[in-house]
Each structure stands twice: as C-alpha cells, then as structure tokens.
Amino acid sequence: MHKSIRFEMIKQFSSKKFYVIALIIAAITLLMAFAIKTMNGMDDLSFKILINGQSYPFLFLEQLIDLIPILLIILLGGLISDEYRDGTLKLVLIRPINRGEVLISKFVVMVTSVLVYMMIALVSSYIFGTLIFGWGENFFIYQTEAYYHTIQGIYKTLVAYGMTVLPIVAFMSIILFLSILLSNSGMVLGVGIGLYFLFQILLGVLGQYRILLINTHFVIGRLYILAPLEINLLKSLSVISLYIGIMGLMCFMVFQKKDIVC
Amino acid sequence: MEKKHMLQIEGLTKAYGNKIVLDNLNLTVEQGDIYGFLGPNGSGKTTTIRAVLGLVNYQKGNVILNGFDIKKDFKKSIQKVGAVVETPRFFENYSGYWNLKVMADFYDHVPRKRIDEVLEIVGMEKRAKEKVKTYSLGMKQRLGIARALIHSPELVILDEPTNGLDPQGMKEVREMIIQLSIEQNITFFVSTHLLSEVEVLCNKVCILKRGQKIEEGVVKKLLNKDYEVLDIYTPSVKKAMDCLIRDNRVISINPFSEGFKIEVQQGYADKIVKILVEDNVPVRYVIPRNQSLEDYFIEQTKGGEHIA
Incomplete structure (x- = not known):
C-alpha cells in the first residue's frame, strides 16, 4: 500500500494546481490582513477590530472555513475523474495492488491536502498578521474580549485549526465519491460547488435538524475555543464520523464495481 | 511436455445492460506464444483485454493469469504481466523516464538500470528526459511497450500495438516483439484488426466476431489446405x-x-x-x-x- 500512497503523493505534490491554490490561500490571508488594517484606519468607523499577529490566525479561520471547501473541490474534484478521463487510472489498476488500496491512497492524499492547506493558512496568517499588525503582547479573541498568554493562544489556535480539519475531510469525502461516480471533473466541480451552496442554504432552513448537515460542523474548531459549553462535541464528532464512514463505504462499493473503459 | 498456460479464458461473458459484448469466450495462451487476437473493430478485443486485466467486471467465466484467478488472487495473477491497453496513456507533463520510474516503483526489486535497459530496447533512450507531451504517437507506443516491460514480465498484453504508426514504425514494433519473444522468452498476447500483422507476427490466432470466438489455432495450420x-x-x-x-x-x-x-x-x-x-x-x-x-x-x- 505504501507504494500506492507514495505514488499518489508524488503526483499531488508535483502538480501545478496544488501550488496555485496554496498561493491563493496565502494571498487571501495577506489581503484580509490588509483589509482589516485599512478598515481599522478609517476615522469614521465606530467599530474597530482589535487584532495582532498572534490573534489574526484565529480570526482568519472564520473566513477560511467558507473558502477552503471550494478551493479543495477545485483541487480534489479530479482526483479520480481526471485520471479516469485521461486514461491514467488504469495504469495503476493493472499493477499488483487492489482497488481498495488505490482508494485508500486517494483518501490519504485528500486528508494530507486538507492538512497541508490548513497548515499553509495557519503559517501564512501568522506571518502576514505579524508583519502587518505586529506580534502583540497577548492572544485575544475580539468576540469574547478574552485575553490569553501567547503559549495558550498558540495552543488554542492549533486546536481550532486541527478540529476544523475533521468536518472538511468529511465534506471532501462526498467530493471523492462524486469523483468516482461522475467520471468527469467538470461535473464534479459543478455538482460539488452546487452541493456546498445547497448545504449553506439548508443551514437556514432546517432548524433543529441542521446538526445533520456537515457544514454546520465547519465551525466546530472556532466554537470549541469560543464557547466550548455551547457545543455538543460528541454529537458533532458522531455526525462527522458518520459522513466519513458512509461516504467511504459508498466510495469503496462504487469503485470496486466501476468499469474502467477510458 | 505440455507448455505452461500463461493465460486461460474460460466461458468469459460480459454484457453492458442487455448488450452482450463477449459471449462465452474460451482461449488459451501458452508460454512462448505470440498469440494474435484478431477481429474487426467492435468485436470485443479491447473488452476482453480489459477483463483479463481486471479493469472491467464480467458476468460469467474465469480468467486465469499465470495460474491465478484474477478475481480471487489479483495481485499474484498480475505480478508478471505487462500491458498496453488501447493508445498508451501517460502523465504527459512529465518525462518518459519519470513515467517509467513511477511505474517501476510499484514492483519490488526493479533496479534503476532496468529503466535504461527498456528504454534502449525500444530505442527511446535519447528522448527519455523530455516531456511525454512532446512525443509523437509512435514514440508513445514505444514508451508504452517499455513501460509494459519494466518489471520483466513473462506475459505482455498489447492492444493494437501498431495503431497509428507508419509502415516503418509498424515493421519496427513487430520486429521488436519477435526479438523479445525469442531472446527473453516473453509470451505476447497481441490484439489487432490487421490480418497481415497476424500472418507475419503470430504463431497462434483467435478470431473473434461480435464477441464470439470463430476459430482458434496455429496460424500455419489454419492456412494449410489440401x-x-x-x-x-x-x-x-x-x-x-x-x-x-x-x-x-x-x-x-x-x-x-x-x-x-x-x-x-x-x-x-x-x-x-x-x-x-x-x-x-x-x-x-x-x-x-x-x-x-x-x-x-x-x-x-x-x-x-x-x-x-
């Protein structure tokens, strides 16, 4: 299996698309920092965001959870469908590895990509936040006006980013399934982004059942830090696990039976 | 002494919906054969190859590669098999060498010098460092064969290997196959719609029409009349x-x-x-x-x- 994972990693991390999206994330981090700086500099603005370099990554996470699923759909939507279309999927499938291993390798690449992008967002927001706002004395959260020691702040930021990875991975497992099912990355992109916005709309419609939507849990990391008593962590993790489990099973079943005719 | 069976297809039946594309196909490829799989376009040649390589599922029958059923023991059955299915596909933005290297890494104990060896066999050593997207179809065919040979297989399956080549290129590919068969004792299973190709290249042939086997036998015997x-x-x-x-x-x-x-x-x-x-x-x-x-x-x- 490690051969298959290594192969998938080589492909993913040597693709231009991967680096373009990494640059986009870094650029958005920088632009948002500039935007806050500009806004805070306006005299007629009654509300100013209290911010410094060590607090900026946590603040940026709020924007990141809206942005990163779409970027990941663009990057990973073709994980299987592009290779199917290009006829390169069969190159792997005629080697001495079984389809389950190929699928697990794709899943590992997907999780790694989410982790790497979250890491890029975290590091670039620390760097640009510090360059633009200065490091500051404490970590603080402007919504709750709570102050923490720098070490505590870094820990809380890491926890928030780390926990956010889980629902994003669950959402991306739906995209992986679409990538197997549709065999056309354009369709995966369209359906994936459509699904994302549909989920966002349903958030406001479903009321108490919104907990069943995966995007409800995109904020799990931030909420865990902001108001840990207000979220039911067990319920959130159960829903996330359920998404990953069900989609993983469906991916496996469809991929095993899929005829590779390209 | 009976020769080792490299490929056995027993009662292979494949349908897409109600359309039967392979109908109870049986054939046997023995060690040392250059086995021609002949049929018109749409007769089911490529579907058979895909089924043999586990790329498509089939409703009935067995495919035994190197003595192993591909459905029960896929890894062992495919271990010593190289293949080019249809027009060879590559990661076009990478070099020919890179394409061979990443495929060689799927096997244990394929030394780096093997990549140079197969490139030399197909005459691609000078262009190996260039991106595949700059290659002509003929060069891609050659590189595809090199990739099929990378792990020193005992059986090589080639799907229309001379498709798109000019007469000189066709001749070179055929000579390469014959040479590999003789010098390295590789068994070949070659699908083609070219009768002349079977006559000059193959010792055995299976003729396929609309998914059914019409004839199978030694080419010389089939042509020998009284x-x-x-x-x-x-x-x-x-x-x-x-x-x-x-x-x-x-x-x-x-x-x-x-x-x-x-x-x-x-x-x-x-x-x-x-x-x-x-x-x-x-x-x-x-x-x-x-x-x-x-x-x-x-x-x-x-x-x-x-x-x-």
Missing part, C-alpha cells in the same frame, strides 16, 4: 473449362469475365497449364493464389467487416 487455387486468364474460357471439367483432380471451376478460377488437388496445379497447351487452348497468364489469412477470415466470417 488444394491449390489458380486464376487462369484465357480468351477461350468455355473450351478450357471443357478440357478440365471431367478431370477428377479438379475440385471446382468458377468462370469470370476474362478466365476462370480453378481449385485442384495439392500438387496438380503445374499440370493444368500443360493440359491446356496440349489441347491448344490459348492461355494469357496463370496466377496461383495462396491462401491468406484474409481469405481464411472471409471464409470463416462470410465477409470481413472492416478487416484491413
């Missing part, structure tokens, strides 16, 4: 036919506008002209017709269907 055929051109067709028709060594005579076609017993053809000359029948010319695989195919299929 009669000879001559086309005789003469202005006196009726007189000539009268001379020959009562001869019991003549099997059949069929006239055409400038002469007639005659089938005679093996070894009797040279006496035909002598009889005609002795009976003062003017003969313009005589064309002996050797039985070709094309004739055989047309005979078997009652019409060749896009066979070139």
Whole structure:
C-alpha cells in the first residue's frame, strides 16, 4: 500500500494546481490582513477590530472555513475523474495492488491536502498578521474580549485549526465519491460547488435538524475555543464520523464495481 | 511436455445492460506464444483485454493469469504481466523516464538500470528526459511497450500495438516483439484488426466476431489446405473449362469475365497449364493464389467487416 500512497503523493505534490491554490490561500490571508488594517484606519468607523499577529490566525479561520471547501473541490474534484478521463487510472489498476488500496491512497492524499492547506493558512496568517499588525503582547479573541498568554493562544489556535480539519475531510469525502461516480471533473466541480451552496442554504432552513448537515460542523474548531459549553462535541464528532464512514463505504462499493473503459 | 498456460479464458461473458459484448469466450495462451487476437473493430478485443486485466467486471467465466484467478488472487495473477491497453496513456507533463520510474516503483526489486535497459530496447533512450507531451504517437507506443516491460514480465498484453504508426514504425514494433519473444522468452498476447500483422507476427490466432470466438489455432495450420487455387486468364474460357471439367483432380471451376478460377488437388496445379497447351487452348497468364489469412477470415466470417 505504501507504494500506492507514495505514488499518489508524488503526483499531488508535483502538480501545478496544488501550488496555485496554496498561493491563493496565502494571498487571501495577506489581503484580509490588509483589509482589516485599512478598515481599522478609517476615522469614521465606530467599530474597530482589535487584532495582532498572534490573534489574526484565529480570526482568519472564520473566513477560511467558507473558502477552503471550494478551493479543495477545485483541487480534489479530479482526483479520480481526471485520471479516469485521461486514461491514467488504469495504469495503476493493472499493477499488483487492489482497488481498495488505490482508494485508500486517494483518501490519504485528500486528508494530507486538507492538512497541508490548513497548515499553509495557519503559517501564512501568522506571518502576514505579524508583519502587518505586529506580534502583540497577548492572544485575544475580539468576540469574547478574552485575553490569553501567547503559549495558550498558540495552543488554542492549533486546536481550532486541527478540529476544523475533521468536518472538511468529511465534506471532501462526498467530493471523492462524486469523483468516482461522475467520471468527469467538470461535473464534479459543478455538482460539488452546487452541493456546498445547497448545504449553506439548508443551514437556514432546517432548524433543529441542521446538526445533520456537515457544514454546520465547519465551525466546530472556532466554537470549541469560543464557547466550548455551547457545543455538543460528541454529537458533532458522531455526525462527522458518520459522513466519513458512509461516504467511504459508498466510495469503496462504487469503485470496486466501476468499469474502467477510458 | 505440455507448455505452461500463461493465460486461460474460460466461458468469459460480459454484457453492458442487455448488450452482450463477449459471449462465452474460451482461449488459451501458452508460454512462448505470440498469440494474435484478431477481429474487426467492435468485436470485443479491447473488452476482453480489459477483463483479463481486471479493469472491467464480467458476468460469467474465469480468467486465469499465470495460474491465478484474477478475481480471487489479483495481485499474484498480475505480478508478471505487462500491458498496453488501447493508445498508451501517460502523465504527459512529465518525462518518459519519470513515467517509467513511477511505474517501476510499484514492483519490488526493479533496479534503476532496468529503466535504461527498456528504454534502449525500444530505442527511446535519447528522448527519455523530455516531456511525454512532446512525443509523437509512435514514440508513445514505444514508451508504452517499455513501460509494459519494466518489471520483466513473462506475459505482455498489447492492444493494437501498431495503431497509428507508419509502415516503418509498424515493421519496427513487430520486429521488436519477435526479438523479445525469442531472446527473453516473453509470451505476447497481441490484439489487432490487421490480418497481415497476424500472418507475419503470430504463431497462434483467435478470431473473434461480435464477441464470439470463430476459430482458434496455429496460424500455419489454419492456412494449410489440401488444394491449390489458380486464376487462369484465357480468351477461350468455355473450351478450357471443357478440357478440365471431367478431370477428377479438379475440385471446382468458377468462370469470370476474362478466365476462370480453378481449385485442384495439392500438387496438380503445374499440370493444368500443360493440359491446356496440349489441347491448344490459348492461355494469357496463370496466377496461383495462396491462401491468406484474409481469405481464411472471409471464409470463416462470410465477409470481413472492416478487416484491413
């Protein structure tokens, strides 16, 4: 299996698309920092965001959870469908590895990509936040006006980013399934982004059942830090696990039976 | 001594919906064979190859590769098999060398020098560091064969390996296959719609039509007949036919506008002209017709269907 994972990693991390999206994330981090700086500099603005370099990554996470699923759909939507279309999927499938291993390798690449992008967002927001706002004395959260020691702040930021990875991975497992099912990355992109916005709309419609939507849990990391008593962590993790489990099973079943005719 | 069976297909049946594309197909490829898998376009050749390589599921039958059932023991069955399915596909933005290297990494103990070896075998060593997207179709075909050979397989499956090549390229690929078969004892399973390719390349052939096997056997035996055929051109067709028709060594005579076609017993053809000359029948010319695989195919299929 490690051969298959290594192969998938080589492909993913040597693709231009991967680096373009990494640059986009870094650029958005920088632009948002500039935007806050500009806004805070306006005299007629009654509300100013209290911010410094060590607090900026946590603040940026709020924007990141809206942005990163779409970027990941663009990057990973073709994980299987592009290779199917290009006829390169069969190159792997005629080697001495079984389809389950190929699928697990794709899943590992997907999780790694989410982790790497979250890491890029975290590091670039620390760097640009510090360059633009200065490091500051404490970590603080402007919504709750709570102050923490720098070490505590870094820990809380890491926890928030780390926990956010889980629902994003669950959402991306739906995209992986679409990538197997549709065999056309354009369709995966369209359906994936459509699904994302549909989920966002349903958030406001479903009321108490919104907990069943995966995007409800995109904020799990931030909420865990902001108001840990207000979220039911067990319920959130159960829903996330359920998404990953069900989609993983469906991916496996469809991929095993899929005829590779390209 | 019985030769090792490299590939056995038993009762293979594959359907897409209600359309049956492979119907109870049986064939056996023995070690050392260059086995031609011949059929018109759409006869099911590529589907068979995909089924053999586990790329498509099938409803009935068994595929045994190197003694292992591909459904039960896929990894072992495919371990010593190299393949090019349809037009070879690559990661186009990478070099030929890179494409070979990443595939070699799927196998244990493929030394780096093997990559250079296979590149040399297919004559691609000078262009190996260039991106595949700059290659011509012929170069991609060669690189595809190199990739199929990378792990020193015992059986190589090639799907229309000369497709898209110019006559010189076709000749080179065929020579390469024969050379590899002789020097490295590699068994080849080659699908093609070119009858001439089977005649010059293969020792055995399976003829496929609409997913069904029409014939399987040794090419030379299939072409070996106990009669000879001559086309005789003469202005006196009726007189000539009268001379020959009562001869019991003549099997059949069929006239055409400038002469007639005659089938005679093996070894009797040279006496035909002598009889005609002795009976003062003017003969313009005589064309002996050797039985070709094309004739055989047309005979078997009652019409060749896009066979070139």
